[in-house]
Amino acid sequence: MIGYVTLGTNNLTRAAAFYDAIAKELGLGRAMESDTYVAWGAPGGASLFVIKPFDGQPATVGNGVMVALGVKDQATVDRIHALALSLGGKDEGAPGSRGGSFYAGYFRDPDGNKLNAFVSG
Numbered sequence: 001m002i003g004y005v006t007l008g009t010n011n012l013t014r015a016a017a018f019y020d021a022i023a024k025e026l027g028l029g030r031a032m033e034s035d036t037y038v039a040w041g042a043p044g045g046a047s048l049f050v051i052k053p054f055d056g057q058p059a060t061v062g063n064g065v066m067v068a069l070g071v072k073d074q075a076t077v078d079r080i081h082a083l084a085l086s087l088g089g090k091d092e093g094a095p096g097s098r099g100g101s102f103y104a105g106y107f108r109d110p111d112g113n114k115l116n117a118f119v120s121g
Helices: 012-025 074-086
Strands: 004-008 030-033 037-041 047-051 066-070 090-097 102-108 114-120
Touching: 004 037, 012 030, 012 037, 012 047, 012 074, 030 047, 074 090, 074 102, 074 114, 090 114
Parallel strands: 004 047, 066 114
Antiparallel strands: 030 037, 037 047, 090 102, 102 114
């Protein structure tokens, strides 16, 4: 259902470096880029963009907005969460079980956008 997600940034160079590392851990690379955005994803799949806002105003964080990155196992959740923090991200909930078979680690990127890495099942 979701084709792509965009997250605003006020520093495209910093955001691109942050997401290059996360994408590499997921086995993905850059799919598109210009002077105002960079996107990661696999051909035919969903993409994640970081973008300078079209209206030229500062990027801000959406309250209640979160991007969830589905991964293959709990070890990958742990690695992505640690990687995000090492790249200047902020912890929003250490990796762990969130009930049943749902395992996730929550973090914010350097612009304050909230994400998680998760596995379920």
